[in-house]
Amino acid sequence: MIKHKENIPKSIHIPAGTGFSGITLSLIGFFLMLWPSSCRTNDLPEFDGSTAFSYIEQQVAFGPRVPGSKAHIDTCEWITKQLKQHTPHVTLQHFRDAFAGEVADMTNIIASFYPEKTNRILLCAHWDCRPFADRDPNPDNHSVPVPGANDSASGVAVLLEIARILKENEPRYGVDIVFFDGEDGGSYSNTDTWILGSKYFAKTMPSSYQPRFAILLDMIGDKDLSLTRDYNSIDAAPKIWAKIEKYCKKINIPISTKTFGITDDHIPLIKRGIPAVDLIDFDYPSWHTVSDTPDKCSAESLGKIGRLVLNMIYGE
Ligand SMILES: [Zn+2]
Known part of the structure; x- marks a missing residue:
């Protein structure tokens, strides 16, 4: 993407005079302890940041996921296999476009949860890698x-862990997870050369597909996590952004005071009328360098973003 300019336990109140004795209250407390947390409506399912971190390591171990590479094919198979453990509704949307100046075959990976529900939420991330580390301080790395x-x-990584949770905890709304291909092969001077997969997805989706909102995750694993305020998101989905800010406060995710306009995979969705927000930490020194390695990320940051997304799915 490119940028332009600049579990709290439920408290129980027993009204006075209801006749509950101290022993009854402690028995209630005892049974609450035994009651599985998933039954308590105000509690969120547990997001495992360490599992999500292991998914980063696995993807990096395949190698850079550049369209046309073996790592790209292997990772597509791996993501598909992971998703199929959690839903039978996984489809591959193949398309061909000019990626980094060369015609390439690319694939959006789409997983639907509870497809019978008409009210839906769309969650997305890109899965391809930039073919050149052109912001690396060492010019020798600019072609790597x-x-x-x-x-x-x-x-x-975060959305694969969310996929597991969706299978185990039926949400009120149906959820679609889309992994876009061809996001990161663009030229900084030409916005048309980026976000190819989301453009293809938005162009080909049926007009009847109208999720309540979409959340895009991009670069949210940074150890030093701080979300960027993107005015494209805030303008297109002010209510969703306000909710995001509310939950960020609760989870202790800082949001930068600076605002940018970011061209990312949420833009084609916004153009098709979907209120979409981009959760992105643009303050990342290893961006488009060969140093964008797992040690710059943390399970804690992934866990925080995972809980933020869970709040947006399962919260009030
Ligand atoms: Zn990038």
Whole structure:
């Protein structure tokens, strides 16, 4: 993507005079302890940041996921296999476009949960890697692909863990997870050369597909996590952004005071009328360098973003 300019336990109140004795209250407390947390409506399912971190390591181990490479094919198979453990509704959307100046075959990976529900939420991330580390301080690395630990693998990692949770905890709304291909091969001077997969997805989706909102995750694994305020998101989905800010406060995710306009995979969705927000930490020194490796990310940051997304799915 490119940027332009600049579990709290439920408290129980027993009204006075209801006749509950101290022993009854402690028995209630005892049974509450035994009651599985998933039954308590105000509690969120547990997000495992360490599992999500292991998904970053796995993707980086395949190698840079550049369209046309073996790592790209292997990772597509791996993501598909992971998703199929959690839903039978997984489809591959193949398309061909000019990626980094060369015609390439690419694939959006789409997983639907509870497809019978008409009210839906769309969650997305890109899974491809930039083919050249052109912001690396060493010019020799400018023709080398980025490892993409944060810039692609982190968003995929969080959403794969969300996929497991969706299977085990039926949400009120149906959820679609889309992993876009061809996001990161663009030229900084030409916005048309980026976000190819989301453009293809938005162009080909049926007009009847109208999720309540969409959340895009991009570069959210940084150890030093702080979300960027993107005015494209805030303008397109002010209510969703306000909710995001509310939950960020609760979870202790800082949001930068600076505002940018970011061209990312949420833009084609916004153009099709979907209120979409981009959760992105643009303050990442290893962006588009060969240093974008798993050690720059943390299970804690992934856990925080995972809980933020869970709040947006399962919260009030
Ligand atoms: Zn990138």
